[in-house]
Amino acid sequence: EFVLYHDQYVKKQDAVIDMEDRGYNFGDGIYEVVFVYGGKPFAMKEHFERFISSASKLEMQLPFDAARFVELTEGLIQKNDLKDGMVYVQMTRGASPRNHLYERDMKCLVTGFTRHMKPPEDLHKAGIRVYLTDDIRWLRCDIKSLNLLGNTMAKRLAADHNCHEAIQHRDGTVTEGSSSNLFIVKDGILKTHPANNLILNGITRQVIMKIADEQGITVEEAPFTIDELSDAHEVFISSTTMEVTPVIQIAGQLDAHYEIGDVTRTLQNRLKKKIH
Numbered sequence: 382e383f384v385l386y387h388d389q390y391v392k393k394q395d396a397v398i399d400m401e402d403r404g405y406n407f408g409d410g411i412y413e414v415v416f417v418y419g420g421k422p423f424a425m426k427e428h429f430e431r432f433i434s435s436a437s438k439l440e441m442q443l444p445f446d447a448a449r450f451v452e453l454t455e456g457l458i459q460k461n462d463l464k465d466g467m468v469y470v471q472m473t474r475g476a477s478p479r480n481h482l483y484e485r486d487m488k489c490l491v492t493g494f495t496r497h498m499k500p501p502e503d504l505h506k507a508g509i510r511v512y513l514t515d516d517i518r519w520l521r522c523d524i525k526s527l528n529l530l531g532n533t534m535a536k537r538l539a540a541d542h543n544c545h546e547a548i549q550h551r552d553g554t555v556t557e558g559s560s561s562n563l564f565i566v567k568d569g570i571l572k573t574h575p576a577n578n579l580i581l582n583g584i585t586r587q588v589i590m591k592i593a594d595e596q597g598i599t600v601e602e603a604p605f606t607i608d609e610l611s612d613a614h615e616v617f618i619s620s621t622t623m624e625v626t627p628v629i630q631i632a633g634q635l636d637a638h639y640e641i642g643d644v645t646r647t648l649q650n651r652l653k654k655k656i657h
């Protein structure tokens with residue numbers, strides 16, 4: 382197994398990271414997760430477009446253009462002979478004597494690795510339990526940054542209550558999962574939080590909205606409340622690793638049960654057709 386280190390493929394133990402790398406000291410960096418199906422990455426271009434947008438929002442200097450990122454990532458997939466699994470690529474602002482103040486011209490460090498895994502087909506079929514909790518994160522959730530403490534704390538809380546994912550809300554407005562986006566269906570209409578600073582605009586989310594359009598399903602990008610979540614006919618989450626996963630129960634600050642409905646199944650199947 383090789384890892385990506387700058388623009389080289391090296392053994393993991395040969396990739397040296399400076400103790401004063403800003404990614405390590407401040408979480409000053411960004412990342413992407415791309416899924417690989419039968420050796421083919423899904424929506425890689427879209428992932429690196431978002432990566433570059435995250436870099437730009439943080440004034441990070443890109444060592445390569447999008448095409449080169451794609452090329453290096455595809456090379457890693459090939460080198461590791463990854464058939465099914467995920468590839469993780471991150472970029473930190475690099476190393477300098479610890480100081481909150483960042484310089485804009487720092488040499489960023491790119492690293493990446495692959496992991497064999499299969500999509501969770503059992504969960505796709507049966508659905509999951511989720512845990513509703515406060516969204517305690519910062520106000521730039523549109524950036525796919527390495528700062529994930531709000532997310533990881535929410536995920537731990539959910540797992541401690543036998544739930545697979547945490548669903549977060551800000552003062553009663555439902556935002557997204559700890560590592561996924563959230564959709565509800567009411568009277569056949571699909572609803573999800575608008576892509577603003579309060580959520581990560583998921584690549585899977587965007588593909589789902591396109592599929593919904595093709596299927597003649599009305600999509601509303603609008604904030605919705607916990608009451609609307611409670612009244613929904615169908616609920617599902619979406620992400621690169623979870624695809625479309627139905628929600629069958631919500632615990633925590635809400636106690637609700639849902640059937641897995643036609644809209645969810647249609648979107649789930651259409652997405653699978655697109656990726657395989």
Ligand code: PDD
Pocket residue numbers: 414532557558559560561562580581582583584585586619620621622
């Ligand atoms: N997480 N929202 C958050 C907070 C996320 O971390 C993710 C993805 C998503 C879904 O985005 P996409 O459809 O582009 O995967 C939404 C990845 C999978 C992770 O951190 O592992």
